[in-house]
Amino acid sequence: MRPESISKELLELENRLRNRSADEPLTHLRNRVLGAVATELAVPRQSALSPQWDGGWWAAVAAGVLIVLNLSMVCASQNEFSVRPSRGAQQQITTELQAVRQLEAQQEGLFK
Amino acid sequence: MTRSMANPLVKALATGEPEGYAALYDRLGRSMLRVARTMLHSSSDAEDAVQDVFVELVRHRDRLAQVRDLDAYLFAMLRNAVLRRIERQRTEQQRVRQIRPTSVKTQADYSADELASALDSLPPEQREVIALKVDGGLTFAQIAAILDVNPNTAASRYRYALEKLRQVLE
Numbered sequence: 125m126r127p128e129s130i131s132k133e134l135l136e137l138e139n140r141l142r143n144r145s146a147d148e149p150l151t152h153l154r155n156r157v158l159g160a161v162a163t164e165l166a167v168p169r170q171s172a173l174s175p176q177w178d179g180g181w182w183a184a185v186a187a188g189v190l191i192v193l194n195l196s197m198v199c200a201s202q203n204e205f206s207v208r209p210s211r212g213a214q215q216q217i218t219t220e221l222q223a224v225r226q227l228e229a230q231q232e233g234l235f236k
Numbered sequence: 237m238t239r240s241m242a243n244p245l246v247k248a249l250a251t252g253e254p255e256g257y258a259a260l261y262d263r264l265g266r267s268m269l270r271v272a273r274t275m276l277h278s279s280s281d282a283e284d285a286v287q288d289v290f291v292e293l294v295r296h297r298d299r300l301a302q303v304r305d306l307d308a309y310l311f312a313m314l315r316n317a318v319l320r321r322i323e324r325q326r327t328e329q330q331r332v333r334q335i336r337p338t339s340v341k342t343q344a345d346y347s348a349d350e351l352a353s354a355l356d357s358l359p360p361e362q363r364e365v366i367a368l369k370v371d372g373g374l375t376f377a378q379i380a381a382i383l384d385v386n387p388n389t390a391a392s393r394y395r396y397a398l399e400k401l402r403q404v405l406e
Contacts, residue, residue, distance in 0.1 A: 134398045137405075141370045144351050153269070153283050154261055157290050161257045164294040 243306065249293065250300040257290060264307065268314050270371035275318045275364060277356060281325065285317040292317070308378040311368060315382055322360075354404040362397035369394050 248256025265286065272282035292313055293300075303309045355363055368379045376394070380387040 130395055130398070133402060134395065137398055137402055138370065140351065141355075141366065141401075144349075153286070154265065156283070157261055157265070157287050158254070158258055160287050160291050161294050162254055164291050165252050165254060 246300050246303065246306055250297050252294070252297060257294070260293075260306075260310075261290065264310060267372050268310070271311065271367040272314060272318055274355060274367035274371050275360075276321055276325070278325070281321050282318075285314060285321055288317040288320075289313045305378060305381065307374065308381045311372055311374060311378070312382045315364070315368075350405065354401055357404050358397060358400055362393065362400060365390060365394045366397050366401070 245256055245259060249260065268286050268289065269282055272285040273279060276282050276285065289310065293310070300306075355366065358366070365379060365383070368374050368382065369376075374382075376387045376391045379394075380390040383390060385393075
């Protein structure tokens with residue numbers, strides 16, 4: 125595919141560009157690039173199932189569990205654990221207390 | 237097997253065979269370096285960009301199975317590497333300007349030949365299309381895929397770039 129209406133002048137310029145002097149890639153670059161490639165190829169690839177990743181995964185889970193435990197203990201220390209009776213039970217207790225006091229009064233009367 | 241994996245070179249690259257990378261360098265290394273030089277105006281940065289591409293290719297070799305056109309894929313990677321380096325060059329230049337506000341031309345600026353100077357004066361998008369076409373030897377379809385434009389747009393951008401270059405040289 126060529127750009128339409130490209131003139132002879134532009135074609136000459138294109139050839140001039142193509143033939144312009146440019147340093148050829150040096151051998152050292154080839155060695156350098158392929159050396160970097162070899163180094164990169166030697167690096168073990170980490171997959172989802174690799175032991176290293178598993179270690180990281182379990183460390184993350186353990187850290188999470190510790191954080192949850194810690195938070196739950198903080199919350200627990202701020203809670204009040206005293207048991208308060210419900211309203212119905214409170215009335216029953218009051219009634220029974222009055223009955224006990226009456227019995228005590230009666231007992232005191234018996235021994236006077 | 238995917239279409240690209242039918243290509244023995246792509247298969248060698250994907251399986252991490254060093255000979256595959258050597259063959260790829262021997263086939264495209266020269267044109268990649270020329271493209272990078274034209275876009276970056278710096279031989280050392282251009283060499284670094286080419287190396288970056290090969291290292292990236294190794295790191296992401298599992299993606300090669302999805303690649304339809306290896307050359308276009310490689311030059312797209314090169315373009316990204318070059319753009320990252322251009323950004324770094326800009327930051328460096330700003331830092332130098334802050335230290336030394338007056339514009340000082342280096343010896344390399346004076347010794348650059350006429351054609352290279354003319355190329356440097358083109359806007360980056362025009363210089364880029366010339367580099368990919370002339371130095372990279374890519375087709376307009378490949379250039380269009382790399383630049384994410386229509387092939388006709390790539391062709392006309394190239395023609396405008398040549399015309400602009402001719403005007404600069406006159």
